[in-house]
Amino acid sequence: MNHYVTYDGNRYLNPLLDEFFGIRDALASESNGALAMRTDIRKEKDGYLMFVDLPGIKKEDIAISYEDGRLTIKVHANTVEKDEKGNPKPFLRRERFSGNASRSYYIGDVDEKNIKAEYRDGVLRLYIPEEKEEQETIHSIKIQ
16 A cells, blocks of 8 residues: 655654755644644555544544545644634634645555544544455457
């Protein structure tokens, strides 16, 4: 299983160069309020298990789709509290994510009907079946 967002433990040895070349990813930019969607992937007997951190997100604000080998998770988070007049309450400091975020993973050609999802304790758990094996079909051509 492949996914496009990768993390290298030595990634931040030179953060100035990373920032200069625009290489910063969601894991490096949590301070800007982005929802990182940190993900762990574990190989299982007949597929993969993904654990995606979505702290403070309600289950009904998560959408998961699969198209052309890509699994996409979209999230809407509204952490803005409003007063009785409907105006946002002011903050001295704001670090929690509010807004829309998405992350895509390339998982290949899988049977999307067998993708299973569960959300509990701020963690989205996804079971992804093994990639479909392309079956060779041999057709005999009769010579006349």
